[in-house]
Amino acid sequence: MYSEKVMDHFQNPRNMGEVENPDGVGEVGNPQCGDVMRITIKVDEKEDRIEDVRFKTLGCGAAIATSSMVTELAKGKRLDEAQEISKKVVADALGGLPPQKMHCSNLASDGLRKAIEDYRSRHGN
Amino acid sequence: MYSEKVMDHFQNPRNMGEVENPDGVGEVGNPQCGDVMRITIKVDEKEDRIEDVRFKTLGCGAAIATSSMVTELAKGKRLDEAQEISKKVVADALGGLPPQKMHCSNLASDGLRKAIEDYRSRHGN
């Protein structure tokens, strides 16, 4: 069902865990729905860039793989660029997702956006 | 479907043909129904016994086998005995018939009875 790339990110997730003293935190999903993603970021303030990003995810294979991929895609990106990472971008980077997984288990980009918003609200913009 | 005995009588029918100058003829069935049996008998008048009996049959395996068996059973019998040969007697002598064949293709005993009646009517009793 899953592409090789999805399985690779599922089996060897990148950037799993929590950033220490994060500058921004975004959590999306709901345990009742079987999907929760928590993204924490460290921001290089001068450059407005994501210095470090980590995820913790409860969820299915797609949920874990998309979380891992989102962190890969976001790392080192400027915040405005990182905000552009859409569900589709993540899915494409993984070589596609099964249709039924496209929406429910592909929330990590929302989590990232929330983390960025959290950072901005804390830093007053 | 058919017992070995049925198959034997079907494959090697006894007394097939017509008695020459028969004393009685009985025909039953209908070609539209796929079954016609014609029984011809030669009667030993003194003994009131069936001296010879032959059949010609159009029909399925059971029709042919029961015809053959009826002639076997009837040969040499007294007319009143021969008249008692029922469908069941014929079927039993053949080791049974499939249920759906019990009635439609087991008319030979009727044919025999008709032949006996024909003989009697011709000989005035």
Place this chain on the structure above:
Amino acid sequence: MGKSTNSAIFLDNAATTRTDPEVVAAMLPWLEQNFGSPATLYSMGSEAKQAIESARQSLAGLIGAESKDIFFTSGATESNNWVIKGVAEARAGKGRHIITNEAEHHSILMPLRHLEKKGWDVTYLPVDSDGLVDPDAVAASIRPDTVLITMVHANHEIGTIQPITEIGRIARESGVAFHVNAAQTVGHIPVDVQALGADLLSLSGHKFYGPKGVGALYIKRGVRIIPLLHGGSQEKKRRAGTHNVPGIVGLGEAARIASRDLVAEADQLGSLRDYIFAWVEENIEDVRINGHRRRRLPNNVNFSLEGIEGESIMLSLSYPTAEGARPVFISTGSACVSGSLEPSHILLALGMPAELAHGSVRISMAKGETREEIDYALEAIAAVAGRLREMSPVYKRGNKKCAAFDKTEGCDCEAAG
């Protein structure tokens, strides 16, 4: 069809065919090793899923369909029941009238009879003495409340091929769903759902060298149909039940082989068929060819032998008494159905008198059939016919003789010599 002297000659392939050894070989790994259910996510399941999707593609390729429009079933009987009950139910709001013909297979007629009991109206169009439906009659019988036309592609008994393309065009123009029961044609002659104009098409694996107990229904995208088997989410929730993986793989393999062999098979069997007709007319008296001479399945031969009955022909051929004789398996339109010997409704629909229908013989060949086997079988048939006619109290009795047969005029029975 082994070659040893005593081996049987199987000429009842319209009933069921030998499972091609290539098909069996393709099925075995799914019986012996990978038994996973395609509904599961782990590797065994994914492999099973790939296998059934590849079978779906092979089958789609054979009938010119898109693979997403193929739904696996347990056979043509299920496919036909599904169509008739499922389309009826889905379209009942629009109307309750269905069109078919008198000479359909029981798996079409019986579900229709069932609908009739529930208030549906069914038009059974007549067929002519060759078994053909008249497309104009189809057009004329369409009403505002007609929701389905169902026609067999080729008749299983007499092999007559219906003018499906014409009927398909009529159905399309009237916006009526069109179902083709192609159980006898798929794998034997070209079948293309587009060319035929079919909205739905039924097929059965074991009719073209695939396994028994598996078939399919083609459902054109957008055609509404209620499931017959509700339950799990298999087959896009349209046909529930754990996939019969070995069976489906076998069906796919049969389709792949048919795509390769079909044209050659049709050529070869078509000439054998014509040879048989010529031989029979030349060598057997009082015989009549049933079904259309040319518009017929290449593997199907059907004729009636006057004065004798089919079951006894069939039994005599299949249990020969002579030492070393080869059994020959054919079928007949004279069937013992619950208590009476009933002639086939299909032969009667041609307008044939019952007594002739009782004497019908169907020879249906498989690919690779040889001239030698056919010659053997024909000699056997001629011999059996002779023997049974000798036994028959009605043959050539001289009081009745059937002249050339024409449905509209009926059997021209007259006192003869």
Place this chain on the structure above:
Amino acid sequence: MGKSTNSAIFLDNAATTRTDPEVVAAMLPWLEQNFGSPATLYSMGSEAKQAIESARQSLAGLIGAESKDIFFTSGATESNNWVIKGVAEARAGKGRHIITNEAEHHSILMPLRHLEKKGWDVTYLPVDSDGLVDPDAVAASIRPDTVLITMVHANHEIGTIQPITEIGRIARESGVAFHVNAAQTVGHIPVDVQALGADLLSLSGHKFYGPKGVGALYIKRGVRIIPLLHGGSQEKKRRAGTHNVPGIVGLGEAARIASRDLVAEADQLGSLRDYIFAWVEENIEDVRINGHRRRRLPNNVNFSLEGIEGESIMLSLSYPTAEGARPVFISTGSACVSGSLEPSHILLALGMPAELAHGSVRISMAKGETREEIDYALEAIAAVAGRLREMSPVYKRGNKKCAAFDKTEGCDCEAAG
């Protein structure tokens, strides 16, 4: 279940079982050599007919039925659809009310939903937190217009065995037809139609080491049911379609083997099951056993792991990353159904909160399962649980903790340490 280090450990036998090599061997002659249809009279057909009648006897023997009451189908899904639609239709004159329970298989629930759309009334009885139906509730829900009670014998997901005998007695006393879906029990625990009081009973071959795509319906003499597959005169005109001879022979062989091995299998797996429960409770934190502890299938284990999700457990187990690790195939009640991750309706019916249902793991064993394999699988599960919990943003977050679970009280969630 090969023995080489890298071979998979298959613990998803409630989905489908390996076809027993003895079963495959019994089927092969009917695939490779005798392909005749039992409907025909010649020798190949008679042999096929004998073979299916002997399969019918084996199957009847296994479930304490008379063989004339056994009807072959394409599987339990067909049997279940047949019962629900066929009994409903046959008895519609008497009433339009059916009783079942919330935790049934989809092949029961979906046909019932379909009937509801057509105006039928269905009572879905609740189950308790162990998954049991209360016979008193069945009795209380019977109405004058109730025509059918359908209950699963054992649940496929949590293995709970229903009090069928009691329910059967209630049904009989009320004159309501009683159907038992025994897809999960036949061949695994004793099933006797008489003892259970079943009027109808469904089963599927591939659930007890038989082939896929074949099953049966037991119909007690005198029980009225309309056919689902109308057509030819197979199966005494109650289920049309060319017989799947290899499949039916395989089903018969599976029945024969089950009659021989069932008791030993149940003993052996029952102890392994209890061993697993003990091990899990001892070695994994925050785990909850699902289903009744004792009244359950010997081969079924089900538990929920807090804070993680089933598909990821299943995938991690089936695609292990460590060199030489053996894949372990289990299933979960967390299924991705058309667009959302839905927890099993069965687990929810127990009153379990959705987040726990998502973390459920089902282990279903086959006969011959070894302690070694189970130990391997358990260690693998514990390791995967540890790894996924480390990844989980919600596990042991400290704000919520589920205490002992009781359906009536719901999940007792409270702020914890």
